[in-house]
Amino acid sequence: MKGRFYARTVCTTDLNKMSGKQGVLDRKGWYVKALPSGDEWPQDLSLAPQFKQARVDTLPGALKFGVDKFTNKECMATRKLLARQRETVDGKIIEKLSFGEYTWRKYSEVLECVELVGSFMFELGFGIGDRISIFAETRADWFISAMGCLQQRVAVCTVYTTLSDDAIVHALTETEVKMVFTSCEVLPRLSRLLKRCPNVTRIVVMEDQLDGVGDTSHVPESVSITPFLQILNSGKVNPSARLVNPKSTDVAIIMYTSGSTGTPKGVELTHHNIISSVVAYSCQMQVDETDRYLSFLPLAHILELACEVALIALGITIYYSSPFTLTSSSPKIASGSEGDSILARPTYMNSVPLMLDRILKGVSQAVERQGRVKKAIFYAVVANKQWLDRIPFLGKFLDGLIFRKVRAELGGCLKRVVIGGAPLSSETHLNFRAIFGCTLQVGYGSTETASCISGMVEEDPTTGHCGGPCLNVFLRLADWEEGNYKSTDKPFPRGEVLIGGPCVARGYFKRPDETKETFFEEGGERWFRSGDIAEMDNLGRVRIIDRKKDLVKLKHGEYISLGNAEATLKTLNVVDNMCIFAESTRDKIVAVVVPVLEVLRKIATNVGFKDSDMTLEHLCQDTCVNNAVLKALQAHGRRCGLSRYEIPAAVRLTAELWTPDSGLVTAALKLRRKQLGQQYRDMVRDMYTCLGD
Structure with missing residues (x-):
């Protein structure tokens, strides 16, 4: 080779x-x-010598290792849900949640719950060679369920809750699972699909704090239902279940990829594979038992799962959240209720570039409302922060004066963020680090x-x-x-x-x-x-x-990296998301952009619109607004050093949000180019026709 x-x-x-x-x-x-x-590597932080001495080579072994060291320490924290209501926002009905404080399970309590799940699986006759699936959002019960099954040498098949119906059915059918662990929130969707999954005969439902197991009337009669709390409240562990010892060579996880290029594939990962990642993380994260971790990425993603295993082995408290309740301005946080990060006050979290871009755009919109002078000062400090920090005391003074309120939205204690899933632009990296005063560690990996x-x-x-x-x-x-x-x-x-x-x-x-x-x-x-x-x-x-697969050669022979150009151009404040289209028979590239409404309205005002409440759909269809966004995008691309071949020659705006539910992005928020190409085929053809290319 x-x-x-x-x-x-x-x-x-x-x-x-x-x-x-x-x-x-x-x-x-x-x-x-x-x-x-x-x-x-720093020996006090690396789990390599510690795992070697304790002979840890499986995921339940890593959990037991953490429990033995941090028995009475808080391990997993979940917020108390107080109320649920529905509100109309921009013409759409959105669920709003009111929360109380976080409550904890100690390390010893987590292990007790895991053993109860393991005993439940043992008594049902599950063992080596069997498989179950977890179809639920990120939460403490997800982790506990997985560990309980792995204790009994049962492989866990993970399925994103945001996959399409066909993809979910494909995963459940291909793995021939008989049991699915799910949650009240996604039970209605799973109930609709169970008729297409004849192998599934039992579901375990992780309860909602207010609604319990929820509506089970649509679950087929052939499928039995077990409330998750019923397992945890059984209070007894079969002694024989404790005698089962998983092997490092066992398949631990069959993790279905998010399917950016087609039908999701199940990746077979052994305990040995994942433990090697756990050890590697421990060498680079530089955390200790005083750290607090905020979990909101899908546990069905290997980055989040392996990271949480490592954190528990290191004695960290994990605070569970979601992208919809992360900050006080998150879409599901009810008025008067604080975001999860304010209460958790995390020192560490994992994220993806798109989430950081959205956080920064939220900051940008807040700064725009402060007036011209304050805005100019804010951006001047951000641009020169790394140099200002070298002046004694000045950096800390500016942090307290300018960035204190912004940082409070993420708890005010953030020290490090690990980024994965997609390329992170240098602009986003520098701006986030300056504003939030934390380090960003970009990682690269795959399922x-x-x-x-x-x-x-x-x-x-x-x-x-x-x-x-x-x-x-x-x-x-x-x-x-x-x-x-x-x-x-x-x-x-x-x-x-x-x-x-x-x-x-x-x-x-x-x-x-x-x-x-x-x-x-x-x-x-x-x-x-x-x-x-x-x-x-x-x-x-x-x-x-x-x-x-993202590399396209244009007619003149120049290769264009679509992902690289998109990562750079998405840092423009008017862009919520975008997809670049290129054809080998063309000389230019074009783009479809999902805009940020508040910024788009300001652009519309600058080109002569007087109706500040104009709808997103109307603005996206206006030629003048589209041209104004194109000019801004081209100027931004040149400032960021993109070549002329990497800058779109035409842009069209779309009012459709790209979510996993729409099928246009994966559960990890990566673009699904094939589906986007089909969705916007006519729009792309029209852009090339207008260009005469």
Whole structure:
């Protein structure tokens, strides 16, 4: 195989031999990344030596490890739901929730709940080789259910609640699960689909705090219903259930990808795969038992699941939230009720770039209302924050004077944010870090590698990359001739990212042909072809520059990275989301943009509209407004250093929000290009017709 530029942090793929140190392979072409802390990871933070000593090699083992160390410490926190009501906002009926304080389960209580679930599964006869599915939003009960099943060597098939009906049915049918753990909130939807899933004979419903299990009248008579609290309130654990010991080679999770390119695929991940990621995270997160973590990303995503396992092993308290209740301005927070982050006061959270962009746009809209002078001061400080912080006491003074109220919306204690799922623009990285006074660690991973490939170290002040390879990860760049990316490129090697090591999954569930195409064995290692194109600098840091499926060659022979251009252009305040379209028979690219209404109304006023309450649909159809957004987008692209080929020549606005429910983005909020292309086919054709291209 062509290409011989590699990076790795340890020599061994045996978790029992991992010491937390870097290793150097005496082989031509190997490269070991440099670390600010020298040739060892901080031993007090790394779980590698601790797991080795305690012989932890499974996910329930990692939970037990945390419980033994932090028995009486708060482990999982959930807010008390006080009331539910419905309000009309911009013509749409939205559910509004009123919350009380957070309540906790201690570490010992979490383990007790897990063992009760495990005993329930044991008494029903579930064991090695069986599978169940979890179809529920992120919550403490999700984690407890998964761990209880894994204790009994039952594989957990995770399904995003935001997948399409067909995708959900596909996942439940392909895995032939007999039992589904679900929640009151999504039970109505699951009830409609159960007739298409004849294998499912039992559902366990995680109750709503106000409505209990909810309406079960539409559940087929052939399906039995078990309330989750009934399991937890049984109060007894079958002693025989405690004798079951999962193996590191067992398939722990069959995780269905969000399907950005087609039908979701189930990725088979063993305990060994996920524990390797857990250990790698512990080396880079630099957290301790005083930290507080805010969880709102889907636990059905491997990044969130592996991260929470690591945090529990490290003694962190996890506060559960959702993207709809995160801040006081979140869409489901009722008037007079505070957002989750204000009460949780997190020091650490995971996020995706789209969430950060939306938070910053909310800040921008609030600043716009402060007047011209205050706005100018605010943005001047943001732009120069990294230099102002070097002046003694000035940085802290400005934090208290200018950013205190903004930071309070996320609790006021945020120290670090880990970013994954999509590229993060340098502008968003710098602005979020300046405004919220925290570090941003961009990571790179995939479901097929248990989310573990590379990650930034916290001390790194630079942007535009996703750090060096994680602990115990091989990273190799293979030449891609068609795209003209080679490992011999100067000044830095480029190519398709290939990943090897213990994090690499067994393959795709029931898809031997795709498994054979994507995974391979070489040099005693299992490897995964990512399809991502990366450049690696002289410190071994990875910068994703393209993706094979996102790369389009225009008529003049120039390659355009759609994802890179979108990540940059989405930082413009009027853009909520966007998709760039390009055809190989054309010389230019075009874009469809989902606008931010409040900003769009200001643009409309500037081009002569006097009706400030004009609807989003009307504004999106107006030619003058579309042209004004196009000019703003083109100017922004030039300021950000995009080439003329990466800047859209035409733009159309759409009033349709792109949500997972619409099928236009995945559950991880990635664009589904095929579906978007079908949805806006006529609009794209009209743009090219007007361009005469």
